Amino acid sequence: MQPQEARQQRQSDAGPPGWRRRFSAAAKTVGLSIVLTRDEKAVFDQFFEVTCARGSRLFWMPDPTTDGWPLLDSAGRPLLSGDQPLLLSARWLCSFGDQLPVETITEQVKFRKSFNVVVMP
Numbered sequence: 001m002q003p004q005e006a007r008q009q010r011q012s013d014a015g016p017p018g019w020r021r022r023f024s025a026a027a028k029t030v031g032l033s034i035v036l037t038r039d040e041k042a043v044f045d046q047f048f049e050v051t052c053a054r055g056s057r058l059f060w061m062p063d064p065t066t067d068g069w070p071l072l073d074s075a076g077r078p079l080l081s082g083d084q085p086l087l088l089s090a091r092w093l094c095s096f097g098d099q100l101p102v103e104t105i106t107e108q109v110k111f112r113k114s115f116n117v118v119v120m121p
Helices: 038-051
Strands: 007-010 018-021 028-036 059-062 091-096 102-106 110-119
Touching: 028 038, 038 110
Parallel strands: none
Antiparallel strands: 007 018, 028 110, 059 091, 091 110, 102 110
16 A cells, blocks of 8 residues: 655755645555455456446545454453454445556466556545
8 A cells, every 4th residue: 555645845955855735635556456256357447347337437435454354352352242343344436547457367277357546544
């Protein structure tokens, strides 16, 4: 994950460089690589081509750093509802970034798609 540059350098004649905020809502670029079966590849290709109009429309995706992880107490133990753990939920509003999906074949029967998404602020 790499944050978008939201600063602007101040002009100065001498001394160390100075910075100021250029804007407050900065996007993040996230590089992703997923391994898919033949059926999953067909679903991904349909999503990219039709739903996202070849990468030009925004879409929602689960936040892979948060979504589905257990909610923990202060001691690091999962909080439970009955005997089931409570899970965190989060999602990102994204667009495909500069690197559109690149496909390679892996394990002879699977496909790796590598691309980046821009997570909107």
